[in-house]
Amino acid sequence: MSTATEQRTFDSLSPATGAVVGTHPIQDAAAVRAAVADAEPAAAWWGALDWAERRRRLLDYKAVVTRDIARVVDMVHQETGKPKADATLEVILAITHIDWAARNARKVLGPRRVSPGMVGVNLAATLEYLPLGVVGVIGPWNYPVFTPMGSIAYALAAGNAVVFKPSELTPGVGVLLADLFAESVPEQPVLRTVTGLGETGAALAGDPGIKKIAFTGSTATAKRVMAACAENLTPLVAECGGKDALIVDADANVPAAADAALWGAMSNSGQTCVGVERVYVVDAVYDDFMRELTGRAANVRAGQDYGPVTMPAQIDVIRRHIDDAVATGKVVLGGPESVREPYVDPVIVEDVPEDSPAVREETFGPTLTVRRVADAEEALALANASAYGLAGTIFSGDVRRAMALARRMRSGMTAINSVISFASIPALPFGGVGDSGFGRIHGADGLREFARPKAVSRQRFGLPGMNLTSFTRGQAELDRLVKLVTFLHGRRKR
The missing domain is CATH 3.40.605.10 (Aldehyde Dehydrogenase; Chain A, domain 1)
Structure with missing residues (x-):
């Protein structure tokens, strides 16, 4: 501080x-x-x-x-x-x-x-x-x-x-x-x-x-x-800020999705506005995903793989969200004991209610909520049910379906089969919607x-009989203009 x-x-x-x-x-x-x-x-x-x-x-x-x-x-x-x-x-x-x-x-x-x-x-x-x-x-x-x-x-x-x-x-x-x-x-x-x-x-x-x-x-x-x-x-x-979601579809590369979710949630001690805070996993691969995620997360530790919580006041927010998630969901890894100022070890909780602070508010700490869903459509609906709209991630083996989901995700940026990759592409705009802000860098x-923007128009030559921006304009000139516009724009497209 x-x-x-x-x-x-x-x-x-x-x-x-x-x-x-x-x-x-x-x-x-x-x-x-x-x-x-x-x-x-x-x-x-x-x-x-x-x-x-x-x-x-x-x-x-x-x-x-x-x-x-x-x-x-x-x-x-x-x-x-x-x-x-x-x-x-x-x-x-x-x-x-x-x-x-x-x-x-x-x-x-x-x-x-x-x-x-x-x-x-x-x-x-x-x-x-x-x-x-x-x-x-x-x-x-x-x-x-x-x-x-x-x-x-x-x-x-x-x-x-x-x-x-x-x-x-x-x-x-x-x-x-x-x-x-x-x-x-x-x-x-x-x-x-x-x-x-x-x-x-x-x-x-x-x-x-x-x-x-x-x-x-x-x-x-x-x-x-x-x-x-x-x-x-x-x-x-x-x-x-953001409360970014990661969706794991039924045909996703599960190990890669688990690895991305873990890094997106825990790197920089979770202090990433476009990091992963929520994960929605299709039922068909849920159990496999959780095994991969918890197995990998067990080897990640604050103070070794990532640093401390930089802003001391954020510890109180993180602790409140952990307590809420633990009280309403099922703890998979960590818990209140994970907070050991200035560090917080990884915390993963399943089945936290969607209206809880741990799901609705930005945590900005190394925590993750995971929820089982019937299909990618349910996952997308839950991902979009947020006041924030900064970024998101989709893992899927079907490129066309992943692209369709990405377009419909309410976010400024979406990564497919990677995490936060858009930030490394300078040509892509960066910014959010809703409570995540406006404008782009x-x-x-x-x-x-x-x-x-500066617009300049320059007359190259006069048009005989078409001096429209003058008090000398007559009805004949206006009639010629109407005929021209009718010719150009008057035919309906069927």
């Missing part, structure tokens, strides 16, 4: 040992205003660079992060407690996203001609996407490099400057990311980090100089950020999220 001091600083602590990792300033509204003001000329300079120059500098940033990967990994490890192997995977994924955003920004956002249509035959039409200005990014602590970089890299590639407020649990990571960027772009503070507690994030969201906020965190906090943004009509992209949609 982090604690404020009388000197208006706060310490980031190792969740595993409690040792102080670093001390950082609590930047108030005035400090945030100054940071945004400094970023405004930087945004103008950065946005005026041509596409090739921004691409070169972003690729250089990618190279700097790659060069210092051990340093970044160590900071993530210290501030989150996650094993260095997991931190390494996170940083590598972030690197691939920086690369994709840099290489694809011009193709997605650059000027292009569009068809003016038959009525506009004398016009030329172009579309391009222009930078917004200064973008504010409020990042989470569970993936302090990968998740915010999904906004930072795409906002930078679109030509914006970024002011980044990392979680108070992982401020050192945020400071390091900005320091490394300054090596590649020393001329202007195009990416800068402000540190602090909730008041700092609120100041950033409410600053009138911010042209868009990208937020990752809980649904409750997203609503407060949205209220702050409303004061200035600042648009918001919000990636919130990653991919072409993520680039457009941080730009504004």
Whole structure:
């Protein structure tokens, strides 16, 4: 956790040992205003660079992060407690996203001609996407490099400057990311980090100089950020929590499904917004699946295979959900004794009622509820009966049925016969529906999220007898237009 001091600083602590990792300033509204003001000329300079120059500098940033990967990994490890192997995977994924955003920004956002249509035959039409200005990014602590970089890299590639407020649990990571960027772009503070507690994030969201906020965190906090943004009509992209489900169909590869469910639920101590929290297994393979799952889970232990619970307050939520599941369902592995702060060993419970907190609310811990269903249709109905709609997983031997289920799953992303694989594909958009938020990061949609469309029409030549946007227009001109439209659009399709 982090604690404020009388000197208006706060310490980031190792969740595993409690040792102080670093001390950082609590930047108030005035400090945030100054940071945004400094970023405004930087945004103008950065946005005026041509596409090739921004691409070169972003690729250089990618190279700097790659060069210092051990340093970044160590900071993530210290501030989150996650094993260095997991931190390494996170940083590598972030690197691939920086690369994709840099290489694809011009193709997605650059000027292009569009068809003016038959009525506009004398016009030329172009579309391009222009930078917004200064973008504010409020990042989470569970993936302090990968998740915010999904906004930072795409906002930078679109030509914006970024002011980044990392979680108070992982401020050192945020400071390091900005320091490394300054090596590649020393001329202007195009990416800068402000540190602090909730008041700092609120100041950033409410600053009138911010042209868009990208937020990752809980649904409750997203609503407060949205209220702050409303004061200035600042648009918001919000990636919130999830209660993601994994469906195991009758013809699924059962060992692979069990392995994916276990890793999706327990890796990073369950602190993954797109992790697996619910599993629905078709009756025909239920017993085989449970044997595979429990056999594998028996060898997984907190402190060895994954790290501690990073945010101490989350322990109370995890404990409450475990107690609820144990009281209403059938314990397969673990139980209340699995909570040994700051670690929680794997907990698996069967037959927990669908209206219980352990099934309805986001746990964000290494727990899993499993339910037997008659078929994949019942599984899908239960999976979709959630206020959240972030991601999901389907294991099936029938590709066509799996694709049909995936399309109908109420989620922003769905993985088939793999888990969380969509996050490793930079071209795919990432985001949710319902209580999981709105807007998208990653991919072409993520680039457009941080730009504004600019439409331009240009008359190439006049049309004799068709001057429609003039007070000199006569009835004959309007009649000719009606005849043209009737010819083009008046025939019914049968």
